[in-house]
Amino acid sequence: MTIQDVVITSYVRTPFTRAKKGGLKDTRPDTMAAAVIREAVERSTGLEPAEIEDVAIGCAMPEAEQGMNVARIASVMAGLPDSVPAMTVNRFCSSGVQTISQMAERIMLGAIDVAVAGGTESMTMIPMGGNKASANPDIMNDYPEIYTPMGTTAENVASRFDVARQDQDEFAYRSHQKAVDAWERNFFDGEVMAVETEIVGSDGKRHETTVDRDDGPRPDTSVEVLSGLRPAFNPKGTITPGNASPLTDGAAATVLMSADKAEQLGLEPMGYYRAFQVAGVAPDIMGIGPVPAIRKLLKKEGMSIDDIDLFEINEAFASQALYCQRELGIDGDKLNVNGGAIALGHPLGVSGTRMAGTLLRALEESGGRYGVVSMCIGGGMGAAALFERT
Amino acid sequence: MATSSIRKAAVIGSGVMGSGIAAHLANAGIEVYLLDIVPPEPGEDDDVNDPEFRNRFATQNKEKLRKQKPSPIYTERDLDLITPGNMDDHLEWFSEVDWVVEAVPENMDIKQATFAKVEEHVNDHAIISSNTSGLSIDGMLEGRSDSFKERFLVTHFFNPVRYMKLLELVEGPDTSSDVVDTMVKFGRDTLGKGIVFGKDTTNFIANRIGVHGMMTIMHLMDDYDMTIEGVDAIFGKPMGRPKSAVFRTADMVGLDTFLHVAKNCYDTLTDDEERDIFVVPDFMVDLVNDGRTGQKAGAGFYRKTKSGIETLKLEDNSLDYRDRDKPKFDSTGNAKGAPADRIRAVVVDGEDKAAEFAREVTLRSLAYTARRVGEIADDVLNIDRGMRWGFNWDLGPFEVWDALGLEWTYEQMKNNDIDVPNWVGDMISGGVESFYRWENDTQYYYDVQSNEYQPIARSDRELSVDLLKRAEGDKKVFGNSSASLYDMGDGVALLEFHTKMNAVDPDLIEMMHKSIDEVESKDWEGLVIGNDSDNFSAGANLMLVMMNARAGNWDDIESMVANFQDANQRMRYSFKPVVAAPKGLTLGGGAEVALGANGIQAAGELYMGLVEVGVGLIPGGGGNLQLMRNVFGMHAGDEDFDALPFLQNIFMTIGLGEVAKSCEEAREFGFLSPTDRVTINDDFLLDAAKQRVLGMARSDFRPPRPAKFRLPGPDGVATIDMLLYSMEQNGQISAHDRLIGKKLANVICGGQTSPAVLIEEQALLDLEREAFMSLCGEEKSQERMQHMLMHNKPLRN
DSSP: OOOOOOOEEEEEEEOOEETTTSTTTTOOOOHHHHHHHEEEHHHSSSSGGGOOOOOEOOOOOOOOGTTTTTTHHHHHHHOOTTTTTEEEEEEEHHHHHHHHHHHHHHHHHTSSSSEEEEEEEEETTOOOOOSSSOOOOOHHHHGGGGOOHHHHHHHHHHTTTEEEEEEEHHHHHHHHHHHHHHHHHHHTGGOOOEEEEEEEEEEOOOOEEEOOOOOOOOOOOOHHHTTSSSSSSSSSSSSTTTTTTOOOEEEEEEEEHHHHHHHHTTTTOOOEEEEEEEEEEEEGGGEEEEEEEHHHHHHTOOOHHHHHHEEOOOBBHHHHHHHHHHHHTGGGGBBBBOOOOHHHHHOOOTTHHHHHHHHHHHHHHHHHHHEEEEEEETTTEEEEEEEEEE | OOOOOOOOEEEEOHHHHHHHHHHHHHTTTTTEEEEOOOOOOOTTTOTOHHHHHHHHHHHHHHHHHHOOOSSSSOOOGGGGGGGEEEEEOOOOGGGGOOOEOEEEEEEEEHHHHHHHHHHOOOOOOOOEOOOOOOOOOOHHHHTTHHHHTTTTEEEOOOOSTOOOOOEEEEEEETOOHHHHHHHHIIIIISSEEEEEESSSSSTHHHHHHHHHHHHHHHHHHGGOOOOHHHHHHHHGGGGGGGTTTHHHHHHHHHHHHHHHHHHHHHOOTTTOOOOOGGOOOOHHHHHHTTTBGGGGBBBBSSEEEEEEEEOOOOOOOOOOOOEEEOOOOOOTTOOOOSHHHHHHHHEEEEEEEEHHHHHHHHHHHHHHHHHBBBTSSSHHHHHHHHHHHHOOOOOOHHHHHHHHOOOHHHHHHTTTOOOOOOOHHHHHHOOOOOHHHHHHHHEEEEETTTTTEEOOOOOOOOHHHHHHHHSSSSOOOEEOEEEEEEOOOOTEEEEEESGGGGGGGHHHHHHHHHHHHHHHHHHHHHEOOOOOOOBBOOOOOOHHHHHHHHHTTTHHHHHHHHHHHHHHHHHHHSSOOEEEEEEEEEEEEEHHHHSSSSEEEEESEEEEEOOOOGOOOOOOOSHHHHHHHHHHHTTTTTTTTTOOOHHHHHHHHHHHOOOOSSHHHHHTTTSOOOTTTEEEEEEEHHHHHHHHHHHTTTTOOOOOOOOEOOOOTHHHHHHHHHHHHHHTTTTSSOOHHHHHHHHHHHHHHTTOOTTTTEEEHHHHHHHHHHHHHHEEEEEHHHHHHHHHHHHSOOOOO
């Protein structure tokens, strides 16, 4: 059996907008997913929808509006024929890259040839924890850490590993600066699609609108402003709404295929999918997850940190992202060069797809070769994926 | 013809008074337009045609209502009733309203221009009034039509409008009596105010007498070597005045406002024999010029610093501050008991410097007030009410006079060459012994004009335990040391609590059972639970619970709790209607009594909450069940019903010991149900509750059916504990808080049940009792009880 090279031929995302306030607050997650699937397929020019052999959509809270196997609903809405199957994938915040890995590895094996992978999340419609959170009494008794809320895990990382408030605020400020700069130099134009949708006003009526820009990046913020914010979780802690990622709505999709297929269609690949690893950590400090995940990934691939040109490490919280950067010894110039989730937002099941796509585009811009996408995962995990620019 | 009912109003001027009046109208459910001027000086970025800019003053002042403390509104939803606008673009609104009240700056030209605008647009039946505190009616009405003048009067509210009972009404020469009647009824019944009739004289009644009294003190304090704290120590509780006494009251009111009122007196009261009293001391002018206007500026007579409260060094003629001291005087130390006893202890029996000072001030103030009868009001009654309702004095001047003795006081005045009007001497020589007297349940005041006692008119809605006690014939059915049952007429019984703070104890619970036995077995229509105190009930008798817990008398605690649960359940499910009439503090066990009734007739000022967590316990008299029943009882048994979101809210309400700060907030927490009603005027509360009982009894009352519950059981407890765990991690709660929280969660989630099963109310009561008992046995909970009893503050342990 020969292992196929897998390439990403297109990537697109909706703008990321603030939950309950932003332009996508009234757009259903299945509708958002359908929009990005349709657009990603169209951007792989020449690909016939019927040639797609599977669709995987990541979603961290796959219920209600994004339940009923949202991937299948969205595929049909995107105009893919009934013959194209679809599945929803959930490993919380890594779901959006988990889908890429899962589809890519099916292609590597030769089991399928073309797939769509992405993610969707409406944090407006489905709260973190879902509509009906329910804890198991036994584990609540024996190991309550497993349910530690994310904010608390970020506080734990900050206090246990001495990540100072000032450093977190500066990290957050840089995230905004980079994202604002990326928009200003039109970098994001290459990946963000305009969404024609409706928004419900205070009159209770639907109004047509076009959402074409992320609403998170703040050109006017400063370390002073950020340092004035009050802690959001622990009154004596350091995590604030300013140095944590906001609740966000959005969707993203990629088209993956074997290198042979891409060549056959005459498509210019964005890059290769190479490898993916997940590692477990203590759940009450889940934010450190990228450290063992990236180490495991690089070790298996026989590579070192220095071999990697660019990193996308999810900024769930500045405390954990900064800890990972320091612990792994990553040069700041290589990290999240177009801003991260603190500025852009973090629709849970989507961020993995966004980071993979944006990483390949950033490698293209900078002329780099290898890139790593990584994130922490609630419950105590980290995931990391390796990509190579063609 | 003027309107006889007010359904919609307009307030002009959105400052402290205007917005306060608008807020209280909204409290009473009246729609109101709040109008102010268009900002005269647009900024660079302002669009002068944009309504946002043009309505800015009124809009901003409306917004401020949200944040003010104490809150001028019952609920944020009141704000929906207030529509801001401006005096250029929205004049046509005047045509829609039944009442226009102005609270614009106290400047004659502005007032006149305002009324000219109003007259152009107002309809022909609306009542128009001014909230002026001193300008003459004739002056304000210059140029107005006869019809306008007939429908005009002064309606002078006191700040903060929601909380101050006084509403001074002053008629103009042309005001029609219908207009006055409508305003009396509206002010009293709808807004819950106490009406006082003043005359068109400077600062009317309360401010005239109040400021004169304060100025007298300021002028005399030097003669007696009194410090600021000394004055406040005497003229607070010992003299039957509010705790803020003189100088702290001035700080609260604002030195600038105080100064303005005093100056207005001096400038216009040119014939006043004590005009010079109103000359403001230079140091006060200096303080105001320095911006030290009192509480709002952070400094006045007192100043709050990080290390504590400081006082102005007036005794050294200095405007610097020093640490506050706590002077003690023998005379004020002996002032105990009812207000009349306290005042007598100082003024009559006191022998120290403080007593001499209080004596001179009192004699001078009373004599001055007596000389004002006929000038500022027709009678002593309106003056006394003005001071009680407008300045929160326990007794008005003539009631103080009665407390000191009519003749004794008169003699003292004569001996000290203080000018007393002749009619006082005539009263005494005519054998009259006091300004007030009771005959059965009618109170009389001595009317100076007719030289005879006149009955004090009373609305037929006024009802109190005091009046029942005074009424002819024995109205008491039975009672013990903690509670009594009265016949309040028309077949309705009234259960009155009369323990300290109306705390719930075993004797009181026994009376609950006995009362329901009586009402059910005999020919009663139903039962009201209520009393005359400021506070319905502050909760269970904590001392008793703690002593029993410390002594390990578990059976005593358990039987008390079980009896209390049963009593509350019987109130609800007996076949005679029970209505509770809570007001003021209605906490813990007190809240449970109210929640047990078939209906609540609440006072506007209702501070209700299940606060047991603060003393390391959870509600034990059925409070958990009662709140669940109120919030989601109707759906609690539905197949597929998910109780958890509701339980989480209830958990927070009880777990954080939330106290509603008004009747409407109590409704938002679920303590009141949508059909429960509010009576803003406390004097009418018991009668309203009685009418409610009669309405229920005469419309085929049947007890409600008990609720059945589908509850999440252990999964729900674990899910709530997830939240507690994270709060503990974040240092927001202690380990003991979490333990209490888990026990509370276990009760409201139904213990070991599952959503597949329907459980009965009694099962929840059993869980509640079990949890209550187990917390009583916790050392840390006992420490909390002890701390609360000793320090009157919750302990966090």
